Amino acid sequence: MSFQAVKGTRDFYPDAMRLRNWITDAWRRVSLRNGFEEFDSPIFEYLDLFAAKSGPEIAEQLFSFTDRGGRNLAIRPEITPALARMVNARINALPRPIKWFSIPRLCRAENPQKGRLREFFQWNIDIIGEDSPLADAECVFVAIDAMRELGLTAGEVAVRYSSRALTSRVLAAVGVTVADVPAVLAVLDKRAKVPAEAFAEMLAKAVPDEPARQAIGRFLQIDNPMGISADQLAGLVGIQADPQIAAAQRDLERFARGLEDFGAAEWCRYDSNVVRGLAYYTGIVYEVFDRDQSLRALAGGGRYDNLLEVLGGPKVGGTGFGMGDVVLGILLEEKGKLPADLRNPRLDFFVVDGLEGQLGKVLEVVGALRRAGLSADFSYKSQPVGKQLKEANRRGAARAAIVKQDVVTVKNLSSGVQQDRPLAEFLDKPT
């Protein structure tokens, strides 16, 4: 009888674990320096929490089960509902804006393929209780800050953003009913992913009215809706000017200016094709992509002003993004960004028995080093100095401490330089 890891899951052997930590450590570092606090939630929740946010169909796409008390539970496929739940529970006590981050382990019952597994880690950055588009801009800045931290450049990844508020209002203005807007948005989301004819066909099905379709086409051509007035935009599309459209434009404009002030503008551009699926987004939305666009999105996010309310809280808006470890890992690997020294664990000292037969003294030295906060290891086997140094080298030790009668020879294993020191002194002050 032999077992293997479940479909779509990964074992993290030490090599892979170092890589995972390298990424999550960077996420954590970046979060903290941008003023975010870490939180976490249980790995399973009531199924209804996810169903309330995403509809009952979601149950098919997550791992759910019934506990012995008859409760319907599910492993979290995302952490945002839990975030909303936690914030709602203390909404009046938390100082705002609430800037929180998390690096949860998530599971989704989908078929695995490139960049998509059934279990993964996802970095989440959220700002709740701040309506200004500057909060959205700050989130994008944080995403870019992380890209840079991991060694990626503006030539390798890009952020594409748009405004769901603007797009929705324009659709309404050309005559798409409120009920049909989600379906049309779903079609727009396909624009860059399917051939032009296929897109035209899908759009014709969703919007039977020919003039309305042409107006939508004109809107999609606009590549700088924040650089023109509401009247100009209305004129270009062929619709009536609308205060809500003007408001959405102003938000986009403040968002774009914020990105510029943050020094992040070169990473970002407006793209009307960005819609973000059928999610709960209400305002600015964005995705981070590799420039070659050979992979899935590295991250996606946007503003969600109704989510807390939908989950039983007050109408407090939020904005944020999620970034998964899988696609990011593939991109970093493909671009050769993984640091070479991830191959070896760091070891400050490897303690060598220089006289073969005084393991006790070796342990004494190892203990002293470890108490001093240095990483140190040794060989269990009694063997010649040469073999021990071979092991030290294999273990990636920076230095070897060769213990003799009353002397320790400290050898730098990269330069080969070595120096004798009295044992007592070394034990007292190893560095």
Place this chain on the structure above:
RNA sequence: GUGGGUGUAGCUCAGUUGGUUAGAGCACCUGGUUGUGGUCCAGGGGGUCAUGGGUUCGAGCCCCAUCAUCCACCCCA
């Protein structure tokens, strides 16, 4: 759920129209050599050739089924 590709050692892969006890490199273990390491040499462990059936005198190789995995579609919080 649908379609396609691939399954031989821990990893990357050889394996001739089907022909004895299935191989290499890397990794691992042991020993030797190098003044105290990175080199080099020798040896070793490890494979029911994914699984089950079939064809054949004979199957890693051909056929069928199953399973796994990868890629794409659906979906994508």
